[in-house]
Amino acid sequence: MTTPTILFVPGLRDHVSQHWQTLLQAKLPSARSVPPLEHDKLSRAARVAALDRALEAIDGPVILVAHSAGVMITVHWAQTHRRPIHGALLATPADLETPMPAGYPTTDTLHEHGWLPVPRAPLPFPSLVASSDNDPLCAAPRAAELANQWGSLLVELGAVGHLNPAAGYGPWPMAQTLIDTLL
Template identity: 55%
Template sequence: MEKIFTQATVLIIPGLRDHVAAHWQTLLESKLVKVRAVPPAETDKLNCANRVARIEAELKKIEGPVILVAHSAGVLMTVHWAALHQHDIQGALLVTPPDLAESWPENYPSPEILRSEGWSPLPTQKLPFPSIVVASTNDHLAQYQAVEAMAETWGGQLVNAGAVGHLNPAAGFGDWPQAEQLILQLDALEIEQVS
């Protein structure tokens, strides 16, 4: 397996299902040289503040610049984290964020439960670091236009990944090589700033 070298440390922030063996984030973690991952929540798995605290705890273990790589609810955790904390974040890859205003399939938490656990309202300020927001044209958890609006709110660069579902194993991903390219694009930002 070819290793991926980055100047910044990559922090993987999974969604509510945490680490799934066949997920592109898990596969990516095994390829990256400078990488950490937010560990699975053992208790209060649906509590947003608990998830945000886990991100902060992991970031405190990292010295130097960080690239955040978040998927699904991990993107929402990242946005909540950014509203409360600061760290040397070089950039963030925010992939298929769910829309809290959308009616999700019944195997997902309801909007009422998520609200009671602190997920909404979602902070609406511009993120204090560069971001790339990846949207799918057929994601059952968010309409493309909703993700487009999130990217605009956060000041992020929107990438249309096409009809990739929720970009998870259920949608056929697995390996997702574009993630590597986008991470290297964010990693190159430091080089541009230094030179």
């Protein structure tokens, strides 16, 4: 069997140099990432199309590794595309239906750009939702609810914030462990 290609799906802030996704991709020579958008950065349709283009460029099996709004990009993509996916790690999804802290898009802005409602249908591939007890962008019970609706296995990480540099993550070694469970 061919080893799956790891495809990273960043959130709305795209590629952050000290983010665990960026750091892990640098360690995995065959891994790829959905490239940042130049235009329509808040457009759900543009983000889903970028994910689809990145997938079209990969032959063979794929494991998606999504973070924050990248989880929502992945979930929206799965509603309308049928390319087989080997599995997905969905780390600290952003709850786009609940108002977020200052500095993030408002619920009205997200609705206007096609993000709402958040899909609730089961995903057509195996998935893990890694959630945080103190994520400012998604309460733990909400992450558990989404995992259940998507048919994902819930992995509770404890108090890791939003699992980004602002929460003290740079490297996140557990990501590789979780990816390995999907192989």
